[in-house]
Amino acid sequence: MEQKPVAEERVEVRANNIGGIDRTEVTFEPGITILTGRNATHKTSLLQAIMAGLGSTNVSLKSDAESGSVSLKIGDKTATVELSRQNGDVQFTGEPYQDDIELADLFAFLLSSNEARRTVELGGNLRDIVMRPVDTDAIQAEISRLQSEKAEITEQIDAQSDLQSELADLKQRRSELETEIETEQENLAAKREELADHSDEADEVRAENSELDAKMDELQERRSDLDTVEFQIDSQRESLDSLRGEHEELTEATVELPDDVAADIDEIETEISRLRSQKQQLESDLSSLQNVIQFNEDMLDGDNEEIASALQEDDGNEAVTDQLLETDETVCWTCGTAVAQDRIQETLAALRELRQTKYSTQQQIDEELAELTEERSTLEDRQQRRETVEQKLSDVEDEIETREAKLDELETERERLEEEIDQLEEEVTQLEREDMSEVLDLEREVNELEFEVSRLEDNRESITEQIEEIETTIEERSELEERREQLTEQLTELRTRVDRIEEQAVTEFNAHMEAVLDILEYENLDRIWIDRIEQETKQGRRKVTETVFQLHVVRSTDDGVTYEDEFENLSESEREVTALVFALAGYLVHDVHEEVPFILLDSLDAIDAQRIDSLLDYLAEYAEYLVVTLLPEDAEAVDDSYQYISEI
Numbered sequence: 003m004e005q006k007p008v009a010e011e012r013v014e015v016r017a018n019n020i021g022g023i024d025r026t027e028v029t030f031e032p033g034i035t036i037l038t039g040r041n042a043t044h045k046t047s048l049l050q051a052i053m054a055g056l057g058s059t060n061v062s063l064k065s066d067a068e069s070g071s072v073s074l075k076i077g078d079k080t081a082t083v084e085l086s087r088q089n090g091d092v093q094f095t096g097e098p099y100q101d102d103i104e105l106a107d108l109f110a111f112l113l114s115s116n117e118a119r120r121t122v123e124l125g126g127n128l129r130d131i132v133m134r135p136v137d138t139d140a141i142q143a144e145i146s147r148l149q150s151e152k153a154e155i156t157e158q159i160d161a162q163s164d165l166q167s168e169l170a171d172l173k174q175r176r177s178e179l180e181t182e183i184e185t186e187q188e189n190l191a192a193k194r195e196e197l198a199d200h201s202d203e204a205d206e207v208r209a210e211n212s213e214l215d216a217k218m219d220e221l222q223e224r225r226s227d228l229d230t231v232e233f234q235i236d237s238q239r240e241s242l243d244s245l246r247g248e249h250e251e252l253t254e255a256t257v258e259l260p261d262d263v264a265a266d267i268d269e270i271e272t273e274i275s276r277l278r279s280q281k282q283q284l285e286s287d288l289s290s291l292q293n294v295i296q297f298n299e300d301m302l303d304g305d306n307e308e309i310a311s312a313l314q315e316d317d318g319n320e321a322v323t324d325q326l327l328e329t330d331e332t333v334c335w336t337c338g339t340a341v342a343q344d345r346i347q348e349t350l351a352a353l354r355e356l357r358q359t360k361y362s363t364q365q366q367i368d369e370e371l372a373e374l375t376e377e378r379s380t381l382e383d384r385q386q387r388r389e390t391v392e393q394k395l396s397d398v399e400d401e402i403e404t405r406e407a408k409l410d411e412l413e414t415e416r417e418r419l420e421e422e423i424d425q426l427e428e429e430v431t432q433l434e435r436e437d438m439s440e441v442l443d444l445e446r447e448v449n450e451l452e453f454e455v456s457r458l459e460d461n462r463e464s465i466t467e468q469i470e471e472i473e474t475t476i477e478e479r480s481e482l483e484e485r486r487e488q489l490t491e492q493l494t495e496l497r498t499r500v501d502r503i504e505e506q507a508v509t510e511f512n513a514h515m516e517a518v519l520d521i522l523e524y525e526n527l528d529r530i531w532i533d534r535i536e537q538e539t540k541q542g543r544r545k546v547t548e549t550v551f552q553l554h555v556v557r558s559t560d561d562g563v564t565y566e567d568e569f570e571n572l573s574e575s576e577r578e579v580t581a582l583v584f585a586l587a588g589y590l591v592h593d594v595h596e597e598v599p600f601i602l603l604d605s606l607d608a609i610d611a612q613r614i615d616s617l618l619d620y621l622a623e624y625a626e627y628l629v630v631t632l633l634p635e636d637a638e639a640v641d642d643s644y645q646y647i648s649e650i
Contacts, residue, residue: 011077013052013627019070020054020085021047021062021300026650034622034644035629038637041302044650045631046113049602052629053111055081056598057098060107060115062296063087074099099598105135106598109588110625114299114605118588122581124358125569128532128551130365132507132588136500139372145496152489155482169472172465179462183455190451197444214433221426222449228419229457231412238409245402252395259388263381270378277371284364291357298350302343503591504549508532511587518583521616527572528564529556530580553580574608579617586621599626606632611639618644 015028022044037045054061055074063070063085070085081099085092100106108118108131121131430446512531519527530553537550555567572580582603589595601621606614614636622628637646 011626012075014073014075015048015051015055016073017048017051017054017071019064019067020051020072022064023047023051023650024064026051028647028650030627030629030645030647032626033628034618034641035627036637036640036644036646037629037631037650038634038646038648039650040634046300046604048647048650049111049113049604049629049631052600052602053106054083054085054094055099056106056600057081057083057100057103058107058111059092059094059103060111061085061092062300063092065297065300071096103598105588105592105594106600108134109585109592109594110598110600111602112582112585112604113602115296116585118585119578119581120354120358122553122584123577124355125553126358126362127365128553128584129504129534129549131584132551132591133500133503135592136503138500141496141499145493148489148493148496152486152493155486155489159479159482159486165472165476169469169476172469172472176462176465176469179458179465183458183462186451186455186458190448190455193444193448193451197448200444214430217426217430217433218446218449221423221430222453224419224423224426225453226457228416228423231416231419235409235412235416238405238412242402242405242409245398245405249395249398249402252391252398255391256388256395259391260384263385267378267381267385270374270381274371274374274378277367277374281364281367281371284360284367288357288360288364291353291360295350295353295357298346298353302346302350504534504551507587507591508534508551510590511584514586515580515583518579518617518620521620522579522613524576526557526559527555527576528558530554530572530576531556575610575613578606578608579613582617582621586624590624595625601625601628603628603630606630606636611636615640 011032013030013032016026017023018025022042026044026048028048037048039045050061051072052074054072068087072081072083072085074081074083076099079099081097083094083096083098085094087093108116112119118131120126121128515530519530532551532553534549535552536547538547553569555569555572556564557567558564569577569580586601589601601624603618603621609617614630614632618628618630618640632640
């Protein structure tokens, strides 16, 4: 990863009633800052104050206070956060440095309770930690939306392929019509010329045969009406054929769609409600456990000195707290007696293990809820699809019924017009004079040819309009194909996004783990690495194949023989380093540094001072501000060029 340039911006922290702090003001510059001091000097509390200013709510309010506050100034930007105790819970208000702090809580605020560190040390689900910030549901929803849009565009493109054939047929028909029109116009011109030769005779006949002219006009009008009706009949029949085809497709679709699935949906909703209630109870238990664990950790760190002092007897010479700091014992804050710290640590370990068990159960419930929610959504989509198809089928049936009735009316009208035309033709024949039959025949032929030319021209105009509409539609095809290509690329990117994030996380971890191990030089520890494997797991009521991150440890003997060891066999120091490098990989993969330029480190007691120095030097390349808590003996052994804060 390209290192982000360090901004020369000073950090000023003001905190009241945070953790074990009454009031403090601390200033430090970019780079590595060491918070040094014995236990009970509020080093962890200062880290919590920085976290609160940045936006985290994983922060404790001083046990004897009802309110607290943090002011965090970085350069010209100041964040302010107020804490208040309400009904036993701590509420956060104000304007923190960052609104969404989930990524930093996972990968930047690496205190002893950090989930990423604990997951590595306890052998938990590493992939879940890395992928938690990725909204896979939103990705899947976007994939579904893009797939629907792509399917619609493909249908339009396929329909346009059919239009190409239709367009060719229409152009062929128009060409034929133009030939017919040209021929009929030539015939009409010839007949008009022939009739003009008999113009005087025709005028005389027209003057004497006005009734005949009227009948001929009426005959021509009825023929025009008949042509219109026949065109309407053809149009209705074409529409009916199309509707009947659509009706057949919809009928087949209803057969393939499931029947009423409301009962299945109700059953799933009942199960979802049950699981949500169970999850709510687990969340309550986890919250209680977290409070207990946090309280005990604060007591061990000395962040609740007033409670500890109240449980101890002062002999008047030396503070009991100072006496206990010189031994391996502490005061039990339940009964007030001296207890070995190892006993309390064992109890805390048991509580943490119980918390992890409940957390795993919560994760399993989340997976079942996700599966059931997806199943419910699928059933609802099917139900909606069936209702839509049935409604459309009903609409098509109504339209078929309407058009069939209209077709019957048109056919009846055609029969009536044909009868009228037959009657008019008989009347015209009776009115024609034998000696003028040639002129009358010419006039009739001219009228018929004029009508035929007009009809052919109307048909040509109609076909030309259809051709123009189809050509306009086809011109849009390139735009549709370009959009479909864009959708294909977007779908590919979405479908591979999760894989790419997983691959990047594994690559980052393996690269940094290799570099860190080279620097720290652990004996006979050659390599710690992660690979991605497909594993069959149970989700709810079904088995699925999912990706997991498998951690490998490779050691070597004094003879140079390498072998794979179990992660559980690593020393505490090696496990802590592995956990920190895993968190660093998440920090880089999710670009946490772009939002929160801090890494906060605590609880490094298991790592020797020389290795701490090398580790800090390595981590400092990836965050503008690296703030670390160290005991005095460890702080003395690291680089003295770092910034040191010993009074909090």
